[in-house]
Amino acid sequence: MLSMGGDQVEEAVAHAAKVLRAAVGLDWSVRAGGLDWSCLETAEHIAGDLVAYAGQLTGRAQDAYVPFEIAFDEGAGPEDAIRVIESTGGLLSAVVRTTPPGVRAYHPYPHGSADAVGFAAMGVAEVLLHTYDIAQALGVDAKPPAALCEAVLAWLFPQVPPARAPEDHWATLLWATGRGTLPGRPRLDKWRWHNALSIPAGRIALREVSPAAAADLAAGGPGGLTWIEGGPFDGTRRAAEMVTKAYASGVHRPEWGMFALVRAEDEVAVGGMGFHGPPDEEGIAEVGYDLAVGARGRGYASEALDSLSAWALARPELSALLALIEPANEPSQRVALRASYVRASDRGDLRAYLRRG
Template sequence: MLFMGGDQVEEAVAHAAKVLRPAVGRDWSVKAGGLDWSCLKTAEHIAGDLVAYAGQLTGRATDTWVPFEIAFDEGSGPEDAIHVIESTGGLLAAVVRTTPRGVRGYHPYPHGSADRVGFAAMGVAEVLLHTYDIAQALGVDAEPPAALCEAVLAWLFPHVPPADAPADQWATLLWATGRGSLPGRPKRERWRWHNALEIPAGRLVLREVSAAAAADLAAGGTGGLPWIEGGPFEGTRRAAEMVTKAYASGVHRPEWGMFALVRAEDEVAVGGMGFHGPPDEEGVAEVGYDLVPGARGRGYASEALTSLSTWALTRPEVSTLLAVIEPENAASQAVVARAGYTQTANRENLHAYVRHASA
């Protein structure tokens, strides 16, 4: 699995120090590559992001940034700047390691919050990319380890076609953030990363499964989650395989893949739910779900499907949600009925149920 956590934050910071320390004698007052900030100001920005991300998690910020920022002391130079990056990186790494699973802090894009993995990934991205910006101006090489770039892409850029080979990971990350070009891909003038969506669902939370976690589930792993006994079940692994294939082929659309069904009380996963892909040209999106046998018969699926459907039907590109169920699966038919779906014409030999957006 492509892990993302405190170790990766520390690896990124160590890379930055290794790149920048040999250039401390150069002129850090020049503008960093592609930015309006000087190299020294860009280093200050890196440190500011690292400590701000730590503060969002420790402060349990829910609707805005915790109102503080850091600044270098007057007269600080390049060596001081590197030391501050190392110090603030250590803070974020420690916070990521000690923040409980499921805790989220405010971040504006794209859903208003991120969890510890999201803040770790954003911290790594800030370090790698702005180290590159500084290095460009100072004339030093800044290529980081390929595995670190691959992890950032898988966790934050699921909407970006992945690199074709390990040697291309860094070039792909630079292209994804508007800093480079790739053959056959138009230059990106605007870009955003993607933090996993989380949807409350009564006793459960629907947690979007990243490309990295989906690949682990498809390969027989846990996707980084603790599971109820007997899980993940086969349907969840098949759904993860669909996400993995879509990401590998460059057609995965964040939010329209798979969600883990996680109990809010103890952060234990009990199943998977999601979409077979993004809405089609007519605005129809097909849903599917799978619970570990030990979690069935408790109303979990109905709660989760109701919440997921309500969220999806607020999206302008969705007009109808479709569920296709085998005729003998009475339990699943009851789930969709409780979630507001009504039966429609069969799809071949399968029963079909739909829920429409409100007029």
């Protein structure tokens, strides 16, 4: 799996320190890249982001940023700035490693929260990109390891078609953040990264599965989750394969892919649920779901489907959800009915159930 965590934060900070130390003797008062900050102010921003992300997680902030900031001491120079980046990077990496699964803290983009992996990915992105901004102004090379760029793209930019070759991951990340150009793609003047969505559903939380986690599930891994015995079921792995293929083809739409069903009480994953793609031209999206055998018969799927459907039907582009179920699969049909779906005309050999907004 394209891992993202404390190790990747440390790797990004080590890369930044190496790049920036090569420019210690240069003039850090010049403006960094396309920013309004000087190089020294940009370094202060990197350190500020790293410690702020750590503070969000340790403070379990839910509604806003924890109200503090850091500043370099008066007279601090480039070497001092690098040492602060190393120190604050160590804080974030330690916090990411020790934050329990399921903990989310406030971040505005795009749904108001992120988990520890999300904050690690944002920290890595801030370090790589702003190191580039400084290096560009000072005339030193700042190309980071390709695997780091690939991981940031897979965790934070699932809407961006991935690069075809390892040497292109950095150029793709620069394009995705408005810093570069790519053949056949218009230059971006606005951009946002995407933290995975989490939807509460009573005893279950629906956790959006990123392309990075989906690839691991499709290959037989756990996708970064702790699974109930016997899980994940075959349907979950097939759904993960669909997400992986859609991402590789450049057609994956965040939020319209796969969600893991995770028990709120113990953070154990019990199944998968999600969409076969975004709404079609009629505003209809197809939904699918399955549970590991050991989690069946407890109402988890009905609770999750009801919550996911309510969330989706509040979206303006969606008018109805469709579930297609084999006639012999009576438990899945009961799940749909309990989640307020109604029987519709059969589609070929499958029974159809609809829920409208």
